[in-house]
Amino acid sequence: MTGRPPLPATPPALSAPIQSLVSFLEHEPDPMIVLDADHNILAANSAYQRQFGSALQPFIGHKCYKVSHHHEVPCDQAGEHCPMRKARQLRGPERVLHIHHTPRGPEHVEVELRPILDAAGAITAYVERLTTVRGASARPSEEGLVGRSPAFNLALAALRRVAPSTLPVLLLGESGSGKELFARAVHETSDRAGGPLVVVDCSGLTETLFESELFGHEKGAFTGAAARKPGLVETAQGGTLFLDEIGDVPLAMQVKLLRLIESGTYRRVGGVETLHANFRLVAATHKPLEKMMAEGRFRQDLYYRISVFPIALPPLRERAGDIALLVDSFLRRAGAGTRKLTIAPDALAQLQRRAWPGNVRELRNALERARLFADDGVIRSEHLPAAPLGQGAAPPAAGALAAALPTFGGTRGELAAHLGISERTLYRRLKAQGLD
């Protein structure tokens, strides 16, 4: 009746309780495996065989770290977190985010490991449930978030923890580091994914505009209000409200925002009716909110409301290991439907050395530009924008300064201008490099 493929041959040593466990797991829709305390895979259910099984890589009787990571030693000896070790200590479940080798290539996989205890309380086996993470890709992808560096994985793991809850999320990161993409991923991984995601760019909105955009207005509320207009809070009903650049909300509006978040109610501009809001809040900023709070530029009560679950998004220079993956993804996106674009190794190396103050957005723009010059479909060094002098990644910048100093005939002020940095920065860098 099940129509499922039979369980694979299991080692004869399986005890009766473990055998019952295996047949129980067979009816689970998620991929699951049973492991012994020595990391050996004893059995796998059909869902696992469908998603992760491969004729080229047998798994029964093999070590989990060998199958999933191609490691020769357990994960904690290869620089990763081993959930088995923690589950053994806790004698309870442990969940981690790993990158696994799969028949499709590397994938972000959430691993939950549970120890199975016998009547005497001894651990007899472990059950591992694997959930493929959607919305973030560890291999080149034509859409969404891509990344697999430790810094990126940390932010992704935090996102996976918070997304299913109703807690507000605060995304902290430099411009172009992916805050909006992360906000989308929070929404899409939450149980509000079927509802709307409403993005509000708080920068550049005056007080009055902010209020009428957010809360809407009644007909005749102000000159030009010819009809009633619903606000973005109303549009976000049942979904997620993403307040981008929340650090730019004027002080006078911060108190209205606080009231909205605290009471869950609001009024349209010019209206008397109290409306009930129903949204999950995600906010983002590149500004130092704590410092602004200390200076009285950001309300403390609002800060504590929105910062329940902060996620720091790494700047691109802290995840240079992802540059090749991002480049590959953007070239696929740019070349979709037309010709295939590739990049020469030295051009890629050049991109990997850059500091990228504009982060992923700047990298994407550099490639967009470069492809217009790549007549034969290969992006080469000469197609890339020249790195601003003194602004590359640390080693070349240091080199640029040391090289410029003896040959530069002008004053220090002129040298600073030539390098595109302030005189103060120049002095600081000279001092740091012992060149002063």
Ligand SMILES: Nc1ncnc2c1ncn2[C@@H]1O[C@H](COP(=O)(O)OP(=O)(O)OP(=O)(O)O)[C@@H](O)[C@H]1O
């Ligand atoms: N991890 C990532 N994978 C793929 N693309 C990314 C990633 N991070 C950012 N991008 C791309 O970089 C660009 C900038 O990202 P995004 O708009 O999310 O940044 P931001 O931090 O919100 O920027 P800003 O603060 O300027 O609004 C977008 O085109 C986005 O698709």
